[in-house]
Structures are given as structure tokens and as C-alpha cells.
Amino acid sequence: MSVIPSTTLDFQLTTSWGPNNSYSDGLFMSNYTSCPWPHDASPQLWSKYQVWEWLRQVMDVHQIDASSVPFQNFDMDGQQLCSLSYQDFIRAAGCVGPLLFQSITELKWSGQFPMDTGQLDIKPEFDVFSPFPEVNYPYAELFDPSTVPLTAATSPVFSSPDIKQSNSRPHQVKKHNPRGIHxxxxxxxxxxxxxxxxxxxxxxxxxxxxxxxxxxxxxxxxxxxxxxxxxxxxxxxxxxxxxxxxxxxxxxxxxxxxxxxxxxxxxxxxxxxx
DNA sequence: CATGAATTTCCTGATT
DNA sequence: GAATCAGGAAATTCAT
CATH class of the missing domain: 1.10.10.10 (Winged helix-like DNA-binding domain superfamily/Winged helix DNA-binding domain)
Incomplete structure (x- = not known):
């Protein structure tokens, strides 16, 4: 009998990560507490666009001027992004590298299972101003910077020995965004x-x-x-x-x-x- | 406290 | 007439 090879099915399943399967009924709301990033897919599945979105989001949250990181260095999809090493991040983003590395690492983990960040207490400020029926709002106010823990700064995970940042230049992370983004x-x-x-x-x-x-x-x-x-x-x-x-x-x-x-x-x- | 950048607010007048 | 576009002027907010 003609049986469809299971591999075909697998393929179809894994490739259909279209826009219509993620937040169709608002259930995604339930897991936004674990991670401010509303992406349904794990970082590995991100498109180039999503990688850039993530970049901007991280910069935003930490009030770092977006221009201080060469976005061209992140012209890659999630798959590639996830394969970058700590050093790669530093090469690509300088002193912001560790921050980005920290963020993506967390996201890779939280993609597996909801991580408990302890005191992350985001208030449901989705007070539905909404001309939008299904999607709440784009992403603009998904979270408040103050509710996001200072990750890279406090994380002991990345105290890797070769942080030549410290001696090469005590350059402070440039931050001069007035009040978030322009x-x-x-x-x-x-x-x-x-x-x-x-x-x-x-x-x-x-x-x-x-x-x-x-x-x-x-x-x-x-x-x-x-x-x-x-x-x-x-x-x-x-x-x-x-x-x-x-x-x-x-x-x-x-x-x-x-x-x-x-x-x-x-x-x-x-x-x-x- | 002073100063400057980036809006925000208000407004009059012109266009679409 | 409603919605926009154009800018000037002044006020405000925030960061340095």
C-alpha cells in the first residue's frame, strides 16, 4: 500500500511555522511572564527579521543606543545566531556582546521549558487599547524595562576568563536614548x-x-x-x-x-x- | 542649576 | 467639512 513516509510528515510539521498557529486565541499570554520576548518559536527558528527584532528589543530594554551595535554583523537567521559563541558576540557587538549572549542563552533555555526568574512580576498592563481584535499590540509595550532583571551584569554564568574588555577599554556602554527609542x-x-x-x-x-x-x-x-x-x-x-x-x-x-x-x-x- | 536634544503642544494657514 | 500637511513658536522632559 502507498504509505506516506513519516519523514514527509515530519517535514511538513516542522516547516509550518507560519503566522497562523501561534497566538490565535491569546493563550500566548500565559507564558509571557517567563520571557519578555513574545516569539512563539524558539530562537533557532527565527528569521533574520526576528533576529533584528530581538536585537532591538534587547537594546531597548537596556537603554543602549541602537547605533552602538552594528546590525550588519547580525545579518543571520536564528539558527546561525544560536551557534555563535561568546567570543563571536564580543566580536560582533563589542561591549554589548555579553549582554546579547546572555539574552540569547536565556531564550534558548526558556524555549525548552518556562524558566522561573523569581521576581519577574509583570503586571498585566495589556489594558487593551485595541483596534486590534486578535493581536493585542505589536510589541511596543510588551514589557517595562524596569521589570526585566539586569541579566548580564549580575549573571555569574559568563565570568569567562578572557573578558579582555576590562583592560582594553573601560569604555562604558553608550546609552543616550532619551526615553527609550526615538x-x-x-x-x-x-x-x-x-x-x-x-x-x-x-x-x-x-x-x-x-x-x-x-x-x-x-x-x-x-x-x-x-x-x-x-x-x-x-x-x-x-x-x-x-x-x-x-x-x-x-x-x-x-x-x-x-x-x-x-x-x-x-x-x-x-x-x-x- | 544650566543646557541641549527630542519631542510635545498649540496654532494659523494651505491642500486634498 | 474632515483630515492632512507645513512650519513657527514655546513648553516640556530627560540626560549630561
């Missing part, structure tokens, strides 16, 4: 999260960096949430956007309403960064 980075991050972006903003021209707001007020609300400012509106958000023209973080796109374009000073939005 508006344009916030926008960029929504754009780079197609799976979790419930039609808030859409690329008009991916390679040119042209995008359009689909739900301007919803984005403004999210931004307000991020800044703890419940009175944020698109009117005000757009004023801030217009200030970016002068700084060439955004380029002008006229004629088309709600359309903007990243400028030469906006980084991290390209598929293959140069």
Missing part, C-alpha cells in the same frame, strides 16, 4: 514586524524606504502608550515626523497623504543594510 525607530520597528503589525503602517516601497500610515490615530495611540502620554494624536506625532525632514531622518514625499520615506540618517530599516 519616534522614527518606533515607526521603523512597527514596519519591520509584518507578522505582528495589524495593518498599522505599510511599506509602499520596501527598497526605497517609503511607507504609509494606514491607521494614523492607532499608531499615535501606541506611541503615546510608549511615552506614557495618553493624549498623543496623529496631529502631534506628525509634527515630530516633520521635524525629521531637516535632520534627513525622513525625506519628503509630497502629494501622497500619510506617506513618508526614510532618509539617509535613518538606519536599520533596509533588508540588507549597508
Amino acid at each position: 519616534l522614527w525607530e518606533f515607526i521603523r520597528d512597527i514596519l519591520l514586524n509584518p507578522e505582528r503589525n495589524p495593518g498599522l503602517i505599510k511599506w509602499e516601497d520596501r527598497t526605497e524606504g517609503v511607507f504609509r500610515f494606514l491607521k494614523s490615530e492607532a499608531v499615535a495611540q501606541l506611541w503615546g502608550k510608549k511615552k506614557n502620554n495618553s493624549s498623543m494624536t496623529y496631529e502631534k506625532l506628525s509634527r515630530a515626523m516633520r521635524y525629521y525632514y531637516k535632520r534627513e531622518i525622513l525625506e519628503r514625499v509630497d502629494g501622497r497623504r500619510l506617506v513618508y520615506k526614510f532618509g539617509r540618517n535613518a538606519r536599520g530599516w533596509r533588508e540588507t543594510e549597508k
Whole structure:
């Protein structure tokens, strides 16, 4: 009889990690306490995008300026990321390397079974401001930096002998983000999260960096949430956007309403960064 | 306390 | 008329 080889089934199972299987009913909420990273899949299965998301998230949480880490060095998928050594991380990210290594290591573990971080007490601030039926919100306010334990700094796990960081340069981790990320980075991050972006903003021209707001007020609300400012509106958000023209973080796109374009000073939005 | 960057707030006027 | 776009001006918030 014709029996389908089990290997085929296995293949199908393991490859179907599409967007429709993860948080269809909000159950994912139950495990976000173990790890602030809402990714359904273990790090090994991350796409390049997800790797970058993770990067930004870590930087965010630790209030480290995103520009202090060359994202190009992490142009890889989760599989490759997970195979990097401690030294690789230092090579790729300098003094932030240990932090990243710590984070990814934890994620690899928490992917196996929910780890108990002890005092991680995230309050359910998912107070559903939601124009979004199924997805709560993208990722913007998934957690509060203050609720995340200072991992790398306190972890004894990585007291590896060759931390030549200490003598080569007591360079402090550069952190000069005002209050989390900047508006344009916030926008960029929504754009780079197609799976979790419930039609808030859409690329008009991916390679040119042209995008359009689909739900301007919803984005403004999210931004307000991020800044703890419940009175944020698109009117005000757009004023801030217009200030970016002068700084060439955004380029002008006229004629088309709600359309903007990243400028030469906006980084991290390209598929293959140069 | 002073200062600067990055918004935030408000507003008038022009366009779509 | 509603929603946006344009900027100027001033206020605010936060970090150094």
C-alpha cells in the first residue's frame, strides 16, 4: 500500500511555522511572564527579521543606543545566531556582546521549558487599547524595562576568563536614548514586524524606504502608550515626523497623504543594510 | 542649576 | 467639512 513516509510528515510539521498557529486565541499570554520576548518559536527558528527584532528589543530594554551595535554583523537567521559563541558576540557587538549572549542563552533555555526568574512580576498592563481584535499590540509595550532583571551584569554564568574588555577599554556602554527609542525607530520597528503589525503602517516601497500610515490615530495611540502620554494624536506625532525632514531622518514625499520615506540618517530599516 | 536634544503642544494657514 | 500637511513658536522632559 502507498504509505506516506513519516519523514514527509515530519517535514511538513516542522516547516509550518507560519503566522497562523501561534497566538490565535491569546493563550500566548500565559507564558509571557517567563520571557519578555513574545516569539512563539524558539530562537533557532527565527528569521533574520526576528533576529533584528530581538536585537532591538534587547537594546531597548537596556537603554543602549541602537547605533552602538552594528546590525550588519547580525545579518543571520536564528539558527546561525544560536551557534555563535561568546567570543563571536564580543566580536560582533563589542561591549554589548555579553549582554546579547546572555539574552540569547536565556531564550534558548526558556524555549525548552518556562524558566522561573523569581521576581519577574509583570503586571498585566495589556489594558487593551485595541483596534486590534486578535493581536493585542505589536510589541511596543510588551514589557517595562524596569521589570526585566539586569541579566548580564549580575549573571555569574559568563565570568569567562578572557573578558579582555576590562583592560582594553573601560569604555562604558553608550546609552543616550532619551526615553527609550526615538519616534522614527518606533515607526521603523512597527514596519519591520509584518507578522505582528495589524495593518498599522505599510511599506509602499520596501527598497526605497517609503511607507504609509494606514491607521494614523492607532499608531499615535501606541506611541503615546510608549511615552506614557495618553493624549498623543496623529496631529502631534506628525509634527515630530516633520521635524525629521531637516535632520534627513525622513525625506519628503509630497502629494501622497500619510506617506513618508526614510532618509539617509535613518538606519536599520533596509533588508540588507549597508 | 544650566543646557541641549527630542519631542510635545498649540496654532494659523494651505491642500486634498 | 474632515483630515492632512507645513512650519513657527514655546513648553516640556530627560540626560549630561
